[in-house]
Amino acid sequence: MPARPGPLQGGSLVLGTLALSLATFMNVLDSSIANVSLPAIAGDLGVSPTQGTWVITSFGVANAISVPLTGWLTQRFGAVRLFTASVLLFVLTSWLCGFAPTLELLILFRVLQGLVAGPMIPLSQTLLLSSYPPQKAGMAMAMWAMTTLVAPVMGPLLGGWITDNISWPWIFYINVPVGLLAAGITWSIYAKRETPTRKLPVDAVGIALLVLWVGALQMLLDKGKELDWFSSHEIVAYAVVAVVGFAFFLAWELTEEHPIVDLRLFGRLNFTLGSLTLAVAYGLFFGNVVLLPLWLQQFMGYTATAAGMALAPVGLLAILLSPLVGRNVHRIDPRGLATVAFLGFGLVLWMRSHFTVQTDLQHIMVPTLLQGAAMAFFFIPLNSIVLSGLTPDRIPAASGLSNFVRITAGAMGTSLSTTLWENRATLHHAHLVERLGAGDPAWQDALGRLTAAGLSPEQAMAQITRMIDQQAYTRAADDIFLASAVLFVSLISMLWLTRRRQGGAAAVDAGGAH
Template sequence: MASAQPAHVPLPPLEGSARMWGTVALSAATFMNVLDSSIANVSLPAISGDLGVSTTQGTWVITSFAVANAIAVPLTGFLTQRFGQVRLFVASILLFVITSWLCGLAPNMTSLIAFRALQGFVAGPMIPLSQTLLLSSYPRAKAGMAMALWSMTTLVAPVMGPLLGGWITDNVSWPWIFYINIPVGILAALITLAIYRDRESDTRRVPIDIIGLSLLVLWVGSLQLMLDKGKELDWFHSGQIVLLAVLAGVGFLFFLAWELTEKHPVVDLSLFKRRNFWTGAVATAVAYGLFFGNVVLLPLWLQQFMGYTATQAGMAMAPVGLLAIVLSPVVGLTVGKVDARRYATFSFLVFALVLWMRSRFNTQADFMTIMIPTLVQGVAMAFFFIPLVTITLSGLTPDRIPAASGLSNFLRITGGAMGTSITTTLWENRATLHHAHLVESVTQGSHAATSALSGLGSAGLDSGQALAQVNQLVTQQSFMLATSDIFYASAVLFLFLIPLVWLSRPQRGGGASDAAAGAH
């Protein structure tokens, strides 16, 4: 149903308490959404045990959410045209609340996976539209501050997820990791409706691109399943992974051909004609993939080979949000006056420094040594999201911002999934290689090996136990070397991303301002 209001009439920014409460509601919905992508990770053993399945089967609780979410995010632009920004956002929150409640009530793993997939799908429009509505709430000069407030929720939530999920699972019960969404979601929906109901965007009836949607489901679903199951099934040695790769590749090519010729495409691929969009979106996706892969790797290494508990590993990761929260408002206030490419470059340089510092770790590293780079990483994160979103959305007209935000967030989510799979696979492969090299030196002619074995023998261990002990030390050392390799390679890749950012064109007055102008 078309709106009576003429197209593209700019709405005035919100003022005073309305703007404050609008920001709180939008940020709370985003926080809830991002938190749910990681909160179940540490609860998997408890969920699997309660529902009588293996932990491997339990990983589908995470996979199903990720696959459905990745499919739904790029549909945001199309759905916004049909239903309007505000209606779609509020509906997305309320459906998320209902599916969260159903996840908590799930009597078996099959129903939990189905409800998680549904939860991921209905959550799709939430993050892109929270960006769009937030930018429309602030005057052009304060667009950077709006993005700073938004980005804080996306920075803190992935760190809070495992900490909160672990605490709830240990002290209450795992269904409550889903039930906590209910009060937060209801409040966010009510406040959003109260403040934004008179600020609905224009709608128009566009035909549903069934073929485009089907191809999107096929290739994205196949790609996500391939990434999630690859390590478990030994990648391309498995016929199942090869089939998924072929489906993803062929489906993607058919999807491109169809969407580029369709009159009403389900995903607006013409955005890639804009240099600022593709440079910003690709840089964000690759950088987020590197960042997320290392976010997964560090606690894995700490828990498996450094003797840390889940809580201690969480504490080592937690300081990442401190400087990010302090510096994000500064970046937000100044991004309109400073070339966003300079801020993004600074972010990548600090990320490279942090990862280089981590590549210097050894098995004797204490808690403080491990925590210092995490603290410094907060600086990189503060200068990461805001300038890159600024570049990506700069110069777009209001009707294209939801589609652009949806597509760039889809690339970011996919980048995160690929980063996790590639990082963990390379980590294990490098560890196997280092283990083989280290074992070659454990021979009868090696003075270090014989003295270590004789020392263990004098401690009361027989030859078998002594060799097992030495093998354990070799395994720990091989994974330490593999961890250093990944950190070092990631640091180098962050440096290679800097020229990509400089391919974008600077916008007069700052891209965030332009994005904001388009959004309201």
Template sequence: MSAAQPLAPLEGSARVWGTIALSAATFMNVLDTSIANVSLPSIAGDLGVSPNQGTWVITSFAVANAIAVPLTGWLSQRFGQVRLFVASVLLFVIASWLCGLAPSMPLLIAFRVLQGFVAGPMIPLSQALLLSSYPRALAGLAMAMWSMTTLVAPVMGPLLGGWITDHISWSWIFYINIPVGIAAAFASWAIYRKRETARRALPIDKVGLALLVVWVACMQMMLDLGKEYDWFASPMIVALAVVAVVGFVFFLAWELTDDHPVVDLRLFARRNFWAGTLAVSVGYGLFFGNVVLLPLWLQQFMGYTATDAGMIMAPVGLLALLLSPVVGKTIGKVDPRRYASIAFVVFALVLWMRSHFNTQADFGTIMVPTIIQGVAMAFFFIPLITITLSGLTPDRIPAASGLTNFVRITAGAIGTSVSTTLWESRASLHHAHLAETVGPGSSAAQAALSGLVSSGLTPDQALAQVNRLVDQQAFMLAANDIFWGSALLFLLMVPLVWLTHAQRAGAGGGDAAAGAH
């Protein structure tokens, strides 16, 4: 992805404005992965679907994004990094506008797929252009500043999304991209157009790309539709599963034998690459699944508004912003496996704390684990990406970064589907157990019912009220199960990190930073 001739770094105000333009585009892109999370109940309600069907708004963007990321290397060589970046930003603006106008859920999902696909090249290219703007000695500083935007955006997303949904309309969570995107595209073109990279016509691996789209799309549809169609009792779900598995097998066979594969799977022969990619992807999938689950629970069963749910999620960035520069500066001197282990242990602690929530939990109690989670986020990305990309030659870094990002984004989409599905199935189980204790033989239940009837409710209304309380408890217990299970999985990943080879001090630091996030 590098140009034939290394470009001289930018100077003065051009470098400052270039950094701001690239960071603004990245911020807008990353913001859109989380801004819809707290708005799902409103979007689903407006468009007449269930909140769980609404999760397609998140997963459709993530899957389309995952498919587009590995194509960045080929596209940038074909069209040039600057042209591709500016086109990607402008197409993202158009897709955002269409998302805001969408009158139905199928159309919104279609426009989110378009938005996710055109967003694919933006993050890898913003890294590449930013690194070309700075002298090599300042590469670490450039990536630390870039990382700040990718840490602040997921935090701002729920807060901004919640406020906009409560005070204006959910459409505006997409419309706000329009002025930011136009300004970022204009500034990027003005500053970088004379720094265009060399272009060359490369053959595209059409078969590999087609197989990639087929198996990823079928897998995601299976995960999202499974809970509505009773999983493998449905012929459609079975068919999707079969196509996903067969497509994946053919994809592996084709990519390992093609001369110009769309995804370089040979990277998985390296222990640090496969173990690092697995750790970052499973960790991200668990994290993202829980990030979607918490606002859903707060809004559906705890009476929180979208703004309040966003405020619960927001403080995750405080400690992450404070500690990330420290991690970036010391990663060359400290074994990154130690930092990654700290991240997993803190994630486990946070989820263990959440597994003790009850329906009486107040705002502060729910907020504390979110603040602590910032520590885990600071120690998560940079060390794991450093491990994953260590020992690779610079020409393989873009392909490796694209492949790791692809696996991570796909894992995030899987995490969302699996956590919402498990939440519903565990809630049904808990509801059945709780309902047994509210039978005619329960004196407490009968006393509660007679109390409700004496306060003016009909027997049916009193029963509905008790059922609502049982529902609230069942979904609370189900969320606790998922938090507890996720905590255990994070602890089990600590040994995985120690399977990787130790690094010499400073190995892969500058190049590894370029692959972060």
């Protein structure tokens, strides 16, 4: 077996780190840059904002499906070739997304973009770790993690500014120069450091079953609200396919000699509880990340740029604290560090649950700023728990499987949060209007004030309806924020059911794959 290449030195180390970080930045940016652009995309393509969320979920699901393939593809083609090809294909599919004239084509290209993006983040970590001496692995991962924390800051800002001042397709076009630069630098530095390759049988049945049940489940979540859930034969069909497909997937993967997903990893307590905790937490986190800009733009009158500004402070404390967490994750119990994150998210979401239609930008930005601190304590400790006690040869499979579960949960969290938001808004709307009627003094007073201001009776009615909708959707968002806060805090108990292990492979790959 060829010896592992030594660490990079000097300018090569700096450029290599920059190229790998750029690719990671581009990938993570693409999952958040579309958030504030959803109303513009939906309006331009003639669909509802809820349907527009498919632009996010389609990318997430496709990305989740392709992540477990990373291990097999790496052994077949080599880490450097696969990473470079993944970046170049990401550039191509980003360009296609910008040209999409319909929602259906945009979703198709986002699916392709998600599929080719799968290997990028795990392999950026693999190549980065090979560039540094083992004793600096934790710091290298902390530096790498900072790029994934800067991207959520830049995403809303950049996406909002581009949408308001140019046009939404340019949120995809900007990947072209960044990706070409990252691919070029990576190939020039790492081509001579290619990993060994060997031919392995591909688990085609496992891949097909994975695509089938995950795709069916996501379609169920995305179209459930639109088709009135299980009163629709189509939704029932998706549910049957998802359940049956999942059962066959479990049976096949547990008996296959070369499974695409090593489900035996779930036999380890830390991996199972750590992955489940990370997945649920990430689903809650990402669902709320999508919900907040939708509420700001649709019911608070924010432009895409203003919504981006409201979300921008999230990275400040994350960037400052991440290196500190990276340096200490091997010395401090990661369960304690992750507890800080969960309490932080709980506090942030509890603060947001008090938002009203009168809440100003300053009060919206305060919990966003605090959220950055929670993010710094989130990914690195949790991935350390997930990978603890594993031998180095099992870490790629474990990281891939953990990320599959996490990314899938993120896409599902988006669908569930937007669906629950609409359901709760309908309920609140009914409660708000049940007392109003022709004889209600408040109704008559509001109608009189608006008509006195020069509005016709029809315009006055429309204005009152708009105000009721604003209140209903704000209260519904508060409900989602509060429920999410409670769930975050309750996850702490699951966290402490894991076992603390000293040292181990996890210390080397503490960052996991975001």
